[in-house]
Amino acid sequence: xxxxxxxxxxxxxxxxxxxxxxxxxxxxxxxxxxxxxxxxxxxxxxxxxxxxxxxxxxxxxxxxxxxxxxxxxxxxxxxxxxxxxxxxxxxxxxxxxxxxxxxxxxxxxxxxxxxxxxxxxxxxxxxxxxxxxxxxxxxxxxxxxxxxxxxxxxxxxxxxxxxxxxxxxxxxxxxxxxxxxxxxxxxxxxxxxxxxxxxxxxxxxxxxxxxxxxxxxxxxxxxxxxxxxxxxxxxxxxxxxxxxxxxxxxxxxx
Ligand code: GLU
Numbered sequence: 001x002x003x004x005x006x007x008x009x010x011x012x013x014x015x016x017x018x019x020x021x022x023x024x025x026x027x028x029x030x031x032x033x034x035x036x037x038x039x040x041x042x043x044x045x046x047x048x049x050x051x052x053x054x055x056x057x058x059x060x061x062x063x064x065x066x067x068x069x070x071x072x073x074x075x076x077x078x079x080x081x082x083x084x085x086x087x088x089x090x091x092x093x094x095x096x097x098x099x100x101x102x103x104x105x106x107x108x109x110x111x112x113x114x115x116x117x118x119x120x121x122x123x124x125x126x127x128x129x130x131x132x133x134x135x136x137x138x139x140x141x142x143x144x145x146x147x148x149x150x151x152x153x154x155x156x157x158x159x160x161x162x163x164x165x166x167x168x169x170x171x172x173x174x175x176x177x178x179x180x181x182x183x184x185x186x187x188x189x190x191x192x193x194x195x196x197x198x199x200x201x202x203x204x205x206x207x208x209x210x211x212x213x214x215x216x217x218x219x220x221x222x223x224x225x226x227x228x229x230x231x232x233x234x235x236x237x238x239x240x241x242x243x244x245x246x247x248x249x250x251x252x253x254x
Contacts, residue, residue, distance in 0.1 A: 001159045002040040002121075003242065005031065006149035009050040010166035011232025012079075017054025017061075019078075025086060027164075027235040031126075032090035034242055040121050042156060043128045044149040045083070051075035065137065072133035083128055093125045098132035101142045104151055117156050146212035150219035150227070161220050162241055163213055164232030169249030170197060170210065187251045190218050217251040227251040 007027070014020050035041045049068055052075030053061055062068050076098070083094050097116065103109040120127045129152055131142050142148050146163055153161040173181040187194060198210035213229055220227040228241050230248035237247045 001242065002042070002156065003034070004042045004044060004149055004153045004156065004158045004161045005238070006044040006145055006161065006163045007046065008145070008163070008165045008232060009046045011164045012045070012047040013050045013054060017050045017052075017058075019051065019054070019082060023233065023235070024082060027232070028083065028086035029090065030235045030238050032087060032092050034238060035092060035126065036090070039242065041126060042117065042121075042152065042158070043083075043126065044145050044152055045079060045128050045130055046145045047079050048072040048075040048130055048133055051078045069134045076130065076133070079130075080128065087126060093123075095120050095125045095127050097127055097129045099129060099148070099152075100132045100136055104142075110155060114155050144212040146216040147219065150216035150225075153220055153225050153227075154223045158225055160242075161216070161225060161227040162238065163216065163227065163229045164235075165213070165229060166232065167210075167229070168231045169229045170194070170213075172197065184249050185246050187217065187249060188254070190214060190221065190251075221251055221253040224253045226253060 011027070012020060012024055031041055031043070049061060049072045052071030052073065053059070055074050055078050056071060058067075058071065062071060076096075080094065080096050087094050097113070099113065103113065117127050129148070131145065131148055133141075136142070142151075149161055149163060152158075167175070168183055170184045170187065171181040172184060175181040184197075195211075195214055198214045217227050228248050228250045230237050230241060240247050
């Protein structure tokens with residue numbers, strides 16, 4: 001299978017913006033193992049701004065664009081340094097690809113992107129993609145990596161997109177507020193009722209929330225790609241997801 005795994009900031013970092021070492025080490029181990037089993041893996045990783053906040057000691061995510069972009073510039077290096085070091089333990093070679101929203105409107109850029117990813121996969125490398133946060137302005141920024149993950153999945157003709165977040169999946173109500181909220185394990189169609197379930201809030205350092213995940217699911221389902229939302233706190237779940245077991249919420253195209 002060709003699998004795109006989107007890793008959210010909340011999975012990679014503590015609330016301080018500093019690396020969640022135990023979590024990220026496990027994640028890289030499991031992803032390496034899945035790759036060793038013969039699957040093609042492409043990562044879409046957030047965390048540049050969050051890790052920049054941690055490394056620069058800013059305390060919280062800045063409000064203004066230049067400060068966020070500066071944090072992303074610092075954090076992107078740190079992010080790739082960590083991935084390079086951890087995946088190298090399992091003899092996997094990482095490759096960084098930064099993509100801007102405008103690239104996705106440009107046929108030539110899209111083609112170059114797809115060709116590069118295809119070649120990296122042929123080489124056995126592990127592409128790690130993020131938005132090019134330092135040049136994107138508010139108008140052209142994709143802004144969230146959930147939709148970027150879906151757009152990448154479509155471009156590389158993935159079989160499956162897995163969104164790792166700080167929540168198990170889509171619930172019948174907000175589980176942080178409603179104790180009766182139940183996990184929805186399968187979605188076959190994005191209806192207005194499903195859209196209404198997605199409340200807008202993400203985490204302190206991340207960007208997306210359930211809304212951007214539902215938008216990602218719409219892009220995937222339209223393209224015939226399955227998508228799973230799962231909690232990144234338990235990286236071992238990735239084994240079961242790849243094996244087709246019921247974990248989190250699975251969006252299944254017609
Ligand atoms: N590109 C942003 C970053 O790496 C994250 C966007 C998101 O949280 O979805 O910090």
